[in-house]
Amino acid sequence: MSTTAAFPWGVPAYDSLSGPTYLTAQQLVQQVGYALASKIYSYSSEGDDLDTAVAQWNKEGVLNGYGRLPVLAKMQSRSGAGAMVLGDFFSIEDFKQKYPAPHAVIASTQTLATMQPILTQLALLYSAATPFVAHVSASDYSAANAALVANYASALYAAQETGVSLISSSSAHEIQHMALFASLISSVTPAIHVYDGVRLARESCQVVDVLDAAAVKRTYTQLIQAQDAVGKKVDAAERISKILNNLNSELGTNYGLFEYEGHAEAEQVLVVFGSTEARIARRAAAELSKAGQKLGVVVVRVYRPFSDKHFLEALPASVKKVSVLGQVADKDAVAQAYTQSALYADVVAALATSSVNASVKDIKYSTEKVFTIGDIADYLGAPSFDFFAGEEAVQYVHWDVDATATAAAPAKVAKLLSEVSGKNVSFNAVFDNLSQAGIIQTEIRSTKSVVEAPFAIENADVVVVQDAKILNSYDVLGAAKEGAKVLLRTSIKDADYEKKLPAGFRRAVAAKKAELYVLNVAELGEKSEASAETDAVALQLAFLKVARPELDLAGAAEKVAALNSEDAKSILPAVSKIVENLAKGLNKVEVPATWAEAEVAQELPTTIRANSTEANTEKEIEERVGETSKWHEAAKGLLFKEAYETKASIRPDLPERNFIVKVKSNKRLTPADYDRNIFHIEFDTTGTGLTYEIGEALGVHAHNDRKEVEDFIDFYGLDASELVNVPSREDPAYTETRTIFQALLQNIDLFGRPGKKFYEQLAEFATDEAERKQLLTLASAEGTTEFKRRAEVDTIHYVDLLHEFKSARPAFGQLAQIVPPLKRREYSIASSQKVRPNQVDLLVVAVDWRDPTGRDRYGQATRYLSRLEIGDELVVSVKPSVMKLPPKDTQPIIMAGLGTGLAPFRAFVEYRAWQAAQGIEIGKVFLYLGSRHRREEYLFGEEWEAYLDAGIITILGCAFSRDQPQKVYIQDKLEENLVDVKEALLEGNGSFYLCGPTWPVPAITEVLSKAVTRNGVEEMKEEGRYVLEVY
């Protein structure tokens, strides 16, 4: 149980979780998961602490409620590990019979998108699956804001799209119950339990009635049995409501699918989901309605299934105006009039079919919004209110830089306060690793009773600043109350305060009538060279002295020693010495009246934005800024986008709409020793606005090979960082300034195949007459055979010609004129945006060959794509395509894909499965695929089989040409099903699609003619029901 800067009470022992306990909400979620699940899939990434406790308990061999050691499967959150998880849920071993507990998934909303296909399929085939419960921390990284954000929106949209249940927790005090509730729901539908992952999950506080693991298991078992009695005929919402009622009876709680708080005759009601906003809104409604205001709040606990009936029951009959506070993806979505929040859509639908006569307003907010009490009061159209009325709340804010020895001091202080004050203490640490190379802001609240307040302190009683340099970047008193105490740890001498303390800080101290205390550790005693540890202890003691002057510090010395060392006795004398000398180094400053007039140059932020969950380990940023090469100037622009107003565009020259996407995963699908490298690459499109239709292709703007570019620069004697104007070939009126290196990497097709024209143009630069002549001959009719050999057999590049014809040396600018620009390559999109909203997938075969001289040659784009790593960025555009689904969903589709020709069909099938999950009637789906060997090239094989089992794919025809003595091709498989094919195409008016290489086209068309006649094929072509995409 070690204290860290983020967690004062560390990771609790599994058995210690019982009754009043200091912990985090995240730990309670893990306790329920551990107590009940046979298997826990963790999608926790470095630093997000989603599975820290289960990992520790598992390592210690702690047995769960079933006397088992749960399997902890650590999943790659960024790769497509979904298929494997899916397999487990449909494993033959029937856990349901012998071991009726769900498999649990621990994840953040950041990884929810990767899980969406699993959720869709699970919801479809749930009766045959092991119960599934996912505990999802609503947290994501917003690159636009460089901040961690509580992203609920994607969970709501995922639930809307996939048909899983979604419930929320809004405080640490209810999270254990909700984790249990979600586990129980999983006996009815797949269940997602979502909670704020930025604040709520990580805040430490005291929960008074923690159920121990045995009670969790006992309650679960009893309620599962009670659930069986409900009967399966009742609809899902009703069954879930019954489960909740049973849970209430068991725990003595009063949870509802929707919970109302406020005036009995409220005219104005705010509907909310989430944690911060829900907690503030509840409190506001309670306080303001007490004061006679006719308003109320409906908190949505169960978002899916959305029970209109229960929602309407929760609304007071007197309501005239309903406002829905709903989260959307980002600021753009807030601004777009046509974007609605997911919650709003449900509320409107429920009211539309009811007798309630109220107006509905959509109040959208983006994931980056951080709520204050004032915000919620505004939404309610009410004056602000005292959230902590009657609580004797004392609030402390600490500011520290990075991972210093004093960084954990606030956590120790929090623990100490909980021990000495007998009050309820809560603690939350926020890390901003981008500001001043790492700032930590910690908040401690102490209240008489348990208060659920997962939002930032707005009226601090005491502010502690552990390094004066923080004052240059933050208004540390912005969230302090009038008359607050400020403790500043600094070695600045009193005479220099005027000069060295920033004007903004001095003015704020005066304006807030704050009491300012300065701790100068060096003056605590003769031993001026205080060690880091004594420094930290001094700070804790100074804090107690300032914040709790009534405490007997000498009496607290033992506790302080115990908090700071495992061998408390050994440091006790040092601690006592500091107590004794504290007065020497801790001084109250007489604030001069002139500080009120200090001139303030700029407004500073009052709080930090979390962009990490731990202290900064990257210390290079400041050093990088100092470097001066041209390259580093460019890098600076990229590192500090806002300051340098760098446009987020890697290829500003290209005319079509480009998007910058990030590689999410890049996996080779064929074995490493197999001669063809076919890979599946996933791009993250979050925040880009990229949208695509089923069947469309992705235009990829690949780079040349870096090493080849560098070699050419050396060979040609160029200066890589020299700036040049490169014409954009796609829009010749446009030129852009680039460095030579950038131009060669991204603009110029120097490693492509030269046409005759280039030979001719190069001849103009040849100073050697023989070379000039040879080039001209090669470009002429006379040289055609030799030219063809060079192009098709030797496969030479532009660069090869420059090597060969040494006297031809166009200057770089001239070269850029005669070598064409790099062309975008297209790839069929292998995913459906319905299933993967923030993702686009490709299936690519790497192109390579060996030339007659033994040199390895590579396709320009596929080499680049195959080497991309997770997190790499790429410029893409969306290309329209002929591959469109038939107009009616019930029209059959017959698809034939060879090798990577399967790509668009994965999108087709995913989309059909999604439709089926929504209850939309879909037509028959025939899929024929061809490759050489099942073992090496059964691309997406597991998925096809799962879809076949689920009844989405009607016929799956696999032609593995070389798996048997005689060759079997797609056309053979198609022929085996002539009757079905005929029926689907003629009677069902179905469409046929063929994608991949051109060679099977005649044979396949022949088979189709057998089914529908030659004329029939022609008619299908005319009607657009015979679609080819060959490349």
Ligand SMILES: Cc1cc2nc3c(=O)[nH]c(=O)nc-3n(C[C@H](O)[C@H](O)[C@H](O)COP(=O)(O)OP(=O)(O)OC[C@H]3O[C@@H](n4cnc5c(N)ncnc54)[C@H](O)[C@@H]3O)c2cc1C
């Ligand atoms: C609508 C559409 C959808 C597509 N979908 C997919 C898909 O889903 N998956 C997929 O893998 N592909 C797909 N393609 C093909 C893809 O666009 C590319 O053509 C392919 O990946 C090769 O690109 P590359 O840049 O790696 O090779 P390139 O550099 O373009 O080389 C391609 C070929 O040109 C020849 N060549 C290249 N350089 C030279 C030279 N110097 N001298 C002589 N010959 C040379 C070689 O024979 C080589 O095989 C699709 C194409 C289209 C039009």
